[in-house]
Amino acid sequence: DPKGRIIEMPIRSSFAEGLSVLEYFISTHGARKGLADTALRTADSGYLTRRLADVAQDVIITTEDDPGAQGILITDEGQSGIQAPLVDRIVTRYLSEPIVHPETGEVIADRDELITRELAKEIAEAKVKQAWVFSPLSSTTQRGISQKCYGASLATGSPALLGEAVGIIAAQSIGEPGTQLTMRTFHTGGVAGKDITSGLPRVVELFEARQPKGMAVLSEIGGKVELAQLPEGRVVRVISSEEFSEEMDIPATHRQMVKTGDWVDAGEPVLSIKKTAKAAAVKAGTYDELQDEITATVAGTVQVTKTAVRITWNEIDEREYVIPAASEILVADGDTVEPGHALTDGPKNPQDILRIEGQAAVQRYLVDEVQAVYRSQGVQLHDKHIEVIVRQMMRKVRVDNPGDSDLLPGELVDRHDYEYTNNNMLAEGGEPATASPVLLGVTRASLNTQSFLAAASFQETARVLTEAAVNGSVDRLNGLKENVIIGRLIPARLDLSEEGRKRLGIKEGDRKAGLLTGFTKAPATFEEALAAIGGTELIGVGAEVGPGRGSDTVAAAASAAKLSSGDDDGLRAAVSALSDAASSRESSAGSGEDDAARAAEALRASTSTAEENPEPAPQFVDEGAGENGSPESSGDSKNGESENTGE
Numbered sequence: 001d002p003k004g005r006i007i008e009m010p011i012r013s014s015f016a017e018g019l020s021v022l023e024y025f026i027s028t029h030g031a032r033k034g035l036a037d038t039a040l041r042t043a044d045s046g047y048l049t050r051r052l053a054d055v056a057q058d059v060i061i062t063t064e065d066d067p068g069a070q071g072i073l074i075t076d077e078g079q080s081g082i083q084a085p086l087v088d089r090i091v092t093r094y095l096s097e098p099i100v101h102p103e104t105g106e107v108i109a110d111r112d113e114l115i116t117r118e119l120a121k122e123i124a125e126a127k128v129k130q131a132w133v134f135s136p137l138s139s140t141t142q143r144g145i146s147q148k149c150y151g152a153s154l155a156t157g158s159p160a161l162l163g164e165a166v167g168i169i170a171a172q173s174i175g176e177p178g179t180q181l182t183m184r185t186f187h188t189g190g191v192a193g194k195d196i197t198s199g200l201p202r203v204v205e206l207f208e209a210r211q212p213k214g215m216a217v218l219s220e221i222g223g224k225v226e227l228a229q230l231p232e233g234r235v236v237r238v239i240s241s242e243e244f245s246e247e248m249d250i251p252a253t254h255r256q257m258v259k260t261g262d263w264v265d266a267g268e269p270v271l272s273i274k275k276t277a278k279a280a281a282v283k284a285g286t287y288d289e290l291q292d293e294i295t296a297t298v299a300g301t302v303q304v305t306k307t308a309v310r311i312t313w314n315e316i317d318e319r320e321y322v323i324p325a326a327s328e329i330l331v332a333d334g335d336t337v338e339p340g341h342a343l344t345d346g347p348k349n350p351q352d353i354l355r356i357e358g359q360a361a362v363q364r365y366l367v368d369e370v371q372a373v374y375r376s377q378g379v380q381l382h383d384k385h386i387e388v389i390v391r392q393m394m395r396k397v398r399v400d401n402p403g404d405s406d407l408l409p410g411e412l413v414d415r416h417d418y419e420y421t422n423n424n425m426l427a428e429g430g431e432p433a434t435a436s437p438v439l440l441g442v443t444r445a446s447l448n449t450q451s452f453l454a455a456a457s458f459q460e461t462a463r464v465l466t467e468a469a470v471n472g473s474v475d476r477l478n479g480l481k482e483n484v485i486i487g488r489l490i491p492a493r494l495d496l497s498e499e500g501r502k503r504l505g506i507k508e509g510d511r512k513a514g515l516l517t518g519f520t521k522a523p524a525t526f527e528e529a530l531a532a533i534g535g536t537e538l539i540g541v542g543a544e545v546g547p548g549r550g551s552d553t554v555a556a557a558a559s560a561a562k563l564s565s566g567d568d569d570g571l572r573a574a575v576s577a578l579s580d581a582a583s584s585r586e587s588s589a590g591s592g593e594d595d596a597a598r599a600a601e602a603l604r605a606s607t608s609t610a611e612e613n614p615e616p617a618p619q620f621v622d623e624g625a626g627e628n629g630s631p632e633s634s635g636d637s638k639n640g641e642s643e644n645t646g647e
Helices: 021-054 084-089 117-125 164-177 178-182 201-207 275-284 352-356 359-376 385-394 415-427 442-447 452-458 462-469 481-485 498-504 509-515 526-532 548-560 569-586 591-612 637-646
Strands: 060-063 072-075 108-111 130-133 223-230 233-249 254-256 267-271 293-295 300-304 308-325 394-403 412-414 435-438
Touching: 021 164, 021 178, 021 385, 021 442, 060 526, 084 117, 084 130, 108 117, 164 385, 178 201, 201 359, 254 442, 267 275, 267 308, 267 569, 352 359, 359 385, 385 442, 394 415, 412 415, 442 452, 452 462
Parallel strands: none
Antiparallel strands: 072 130, 223 233, 233 308, 254 267, 267 293, 300 308, 394 412, 394 435
């Protein structure tokens, strides 16, 4: 059917014999699958983009450097044919270790150097097989991500600007080609069940960290493989055997009681005191300090040398895995496997990889698997976009033991908060908490974000807001969504660096003077607006008193009437005073309404000239602008307009 599920009824007739009505109807699914697929799955792609944008919306370039960042190893060895070449994966990144020519030993690129297209070509010609680079996965910044870990913007080829919203770029870079994935027909030669985990559903499965269908059985330990057929089914045994030894020196006063090859149990005597040494010790009065017998502390096989007795023992760990009947076993009797090795075919469960092999392995697996889907459809996508999303999926840890901290067992905590709490505990001499890394799907990661406004606008609004109210949550407004929701400017401001100001056409002096709005300033609070337009002198009230009424409003309008038409600040003050009067009209009685009417009349007179000479408010300050941002030369309206357009 269109969803890729198998219809349980086989078609037994041929077209020559003639199909029954039901058989014919089922056969039409195959022909129309591509068309139905496009219609049904385009919506899925859009929903994936929304989830990715939500989880990564607060990833912004916040700092230039990141001293705590470690590099990740990108290698060409052992990669499947579908994996991108090394140079395509390291281009636009910064190196964390120098790249050395494998034959001459010459340094091709140094640490902290940006890999440009030209440098990448040189690295490819030298046939370099691996490189250590900085990655979004290795960034340790508490908010956002560092310029060094992200690397260059793929749009411009130059380093990403401070304030660039790279999380949204990553989400759209992954989501947009998702529509191309949906438009392919996922038919792989009619093999039952193969359609489901290819294309877009596979990408969604990976980003949601779901347990895949028909997943592989992974070995939890390294060791030798034994295959067995038991009544409960086929069994794969992995036996790990590790040899340990303990050595005991033979003192001059003792002799050994065992010989090489003997087996001893723990507590069994191995050395005994010599009679001559015992007599001498008794005579000297030091016998109490000597041991008559020295015993083995562990069980094992004895090996005797001239000066010591070595006891050797093996520690054996054995794991059994019952293999489902439908799965194909990938290992043979006597093979040696490493922890995390797949014993059967099928996709791996990311949660199992995290538990057995750790954080770095699951991050690499997710990036490689998502890339495999896109590259199989011929879509070029840079690893760093997927890494930004995977970083967001792994920003939480689950508390195992709270120690002396205020954390709760089983609680999901942001990684940086956990480290901050532990550092404080260690400084105070308390016992730090312990925690395990957690892999959350993008939906769960979005709902577990620190901003309740962003989480509530995504899904499960009632539950998110109820929990936030019960917990007394505080939203720090660090991301994009929460600022959009309450009408503030988003924190993705590009004017923090010289290059960003150049791109926006802003002067540093103007930015510092606060003359600009738009890119540089968040909307003023009520108190700030009040102070900016003269506070108590103009309106006649303090911030804590209600809006101006009556004679105060008339005074405001009268002062506005004296202002020149070019004085925008004064006009704004008068309009503000009038709007305050209008809002208080319902609560004020009698004379207030007359006062507001008189104030309106006064304002109309003062603004009539301004209405005659309409002038577009400039977004940025002109070269010859005065302090208030209006042109210094007050010519007629035509001249004013021509100046602005020329500028």
